[in-house]
Amino acid sequence: xxxxxxxxxxxxxxxxxxxxxxxxxxxxxxxxxxxxxxxxxxxxxxxxxxxxxxxxxxxxxxxxxxxxxxxxxxxxxxxxxxxxxxxxxxxxxxxxxxxxxxxxxxxxxxxxxxxxxxxxxxxxxxxxxxxxxxxxxxxxxxxxxxxxxxxxxxxxxxxxxxxxxxxxxxxxxxxxxxxxxxxxxxxxx
Amino acid sequence: xxxxxxxxxxxxxxxxxxxxxxxxxxxxxxxxxxxxxxxxxxxxxxxxxxxxxxxxxxxxxxxxxxxxxxxxxxxxxxxxxxxxxxxxxxxxxxxxxxxxxxxxxxxxxxxxxxxxxxxxxxxxxxxxxxxxxxxxxxxxxxxxxxxxxxxxxxxxxxxxxxxxxxxxxxxxxxxxx
Numbered sequence: 595x596x597x598x599x600x601x602x603x604x605x606x607x608x609x610x611x612x613x614x615x616x617x618x619x620x621x622x623x624x625x626x627x628x629x630x631x632x633x634x635x636x637x638x639x640x641x642x643x644x645x646x647x648x649x650x651x652x653x654x655x656x657x658x659x660x661x662x663x664x665x666x667x668x669x670x671x672x673x674x675x676x677x678x679x680x681x682x683x684x685x686x687x688x689x690x691x692x693x694x695x696x697x698x699x700x701x702x703x704x705x706x707x708x709x710x711x712x713x714x715x716x717x718x719x720x721x722x723x724x725x726x727x728x729x730x731x732x733x734x735x736x737x738x739x740x741x742x743x744x745x746x747x748x749x750x751x752x753x754x755x756x757x758x759x760x761x762x763x764x765x766x767x768x769x770x771x772x773x774x775x776x777x778x779x780x781x782x783x
Numbered sequence: 784x785x786x787x788x789x790x791x792x793x794x795x796x797x798x799x800x801x802x803x804x805x806x807x808x809x810x811x812x813x814x815x816x817x818x819x820x821x822x823x824x825x826x827x828x829x830x831x832x833x834x835x836x837x838x839x840x841x842x843x844x845x846x847x848x849x850x851x852x853x854x855x856x857x858x859x860x861x862x863x864x865x866x867x868x869x870x871x872x873x874x875x876x877x878x879x880x881x882x883x884x885x886x887x888x889x890x891x892x893x894x895x896x897x898x899x900x901x902x903x904x905x906x907x908x909x910x911x912x913x914x915x916x917x918x919x920x921x922x923x924x925x926x927x928x929x930x931x932x933x934x935x936x937x938x939x940x941x942x943x944x945x946x947x948x949x950x951x952x953x954x955x956x957x958x959x960x
Contacts (some may be wrong), residue, residue, distance in 0.1 A: 625833060629826045637822070638805055647817060651825065659836060692882045712815075720814020727812060747809060 599627070605635060615665045618765050625662060632675070633658075636682045642743045643686035647706055647717040653689050657682045676757045679750070683758055708732055730780050734773060741766055742773040 611631075614624035617782050636657060638713050641650040651725075668677055705723055712718055720728065740759060742752045745766075752763045752770075759766075877929050 596788075622833075626826070626830060629829060633829075634805055634822055635824060637817075637825075638809055641809075641815060647815075651821075655829055655832060658830060662833050662836060667884045703906070715815075717818065718814055719816060724812065724814035728814075747805075747812070749805075754935065 607669075612665075612668060612670065612674055616668070621638045621665075627662075629658065632678055636678060639679060639744070639748050640651070641684050642685050642720050642747065643683070644689055645711045646715040648715075649689065649693075653682070653685050656689070658683045660685065660742075673754070676750075676754045679748075679754070680758050726781060727777065730777055734776075738769055738773050742777075745770050746774075 598619070611624060611627060614620040615628065617624075633654070637650060637654050639651045640657065641647065643752050644650050644653055651704065657714045661678055664681075668674065672680075709728055731742065734742065735761075739757060741761075744758070745752070750758070752766050755761075756763045806817060
């Protein structure tokens with residue numbers, strides 16, 4: 595009951611924010627509000643896709659510029675949160691493709707393992723257990739990785755993940771619980 | 784004792800929710816960090832970029848010179864189409880006139896020939912007729928007669944040879960039998 599009230603409140607807040615964003619007179623102030631609410635969440639979503647802080651910073655800026663330019667086209671078919679996640683996801687994929695075209699050396703590193711890029715990042719200082727978790731996640735398929743990260747670290751609901759990745763909720767649930775089981779089995783081995 | 788604590792760790796791992804902020808959660812589980820005060824700086828930088836974008840969008844569109852404005856563009860386009868249409872029509876008109884002229888010339892030429900033929904001497908016409916008759920009738924008749932003779936001769940020769948072969952074969956068979 596309490597959760598439903600919380601969800602309703604959050605949706606009505608989101609609807610009010612969208613209205614302000616789509617009003618040219620209030621757009622700029624509303625956008626600052628939008629950044630306060632979603633900047634950190636989107637950053638971490640992007641960071642897990644593009645690995646390094648520097649890349650995540652670039653993609654985050656591009657994501658918000660795209661959101662700003664396209665907010666008038668937002669029709670409310672999904673939540674604003676999911677819509678922005680999808681933009682961030684697409685921007686990250688576009689960024690990775692661009693990098694792959696530009697530098698073959700970088701592709702090789704990515705192809706070998708995301709871990710090498712991550713360990714070279716100045717803003718990574720993981721300990722043994724964290725490195726182990728990264729290694730386990732790195733062994734997952736791309737789909738398993740995305741589902742686990744979105745569910746566990748970004749705290750998205752299965753419905754939201756389903757809207758972002760365009761995969762059925764039942765498949766996502768099965769994928770997620772499989773990944774959690776694998777992590778639990780391997781983490782303290 | 785150690786096993787019990789490990790089991791507890793296993794039980795608790797991936798069960799905790801966000802501790803304060805999503806960034807701390809990532810730091811704790813993934814070891815990934817961010818520069819201090821990053822989000823505040825990033826917000827300022829994003830808002831500055833967005834201001835640039837909105838300024839670009841707000842900039843009044845350049846006033847076009849009067850003849851490049853849309854209403855004039857349409858008029859110019861319509862005039863061009865009209866002129867092109869007229870040109871094509873005129874060209875077609877010229878072609879039909881030319882055709883008429885050719886027909887007239889042909890008729891005049893035919894009439895000239897008819898008139899000239901009236902003025903030709905009868906002896907010339909007779910000589911022409913004889914020559915034509917000789918070429919068309921006599922020579923062709925002679926040639927066709929020659930062809931017929933050749934045909935008959937060929938058929939006779941071939942038939943005779945066949946007949947001879949037949950007789951020879953029969954003769955040999957009779958002797959053998």
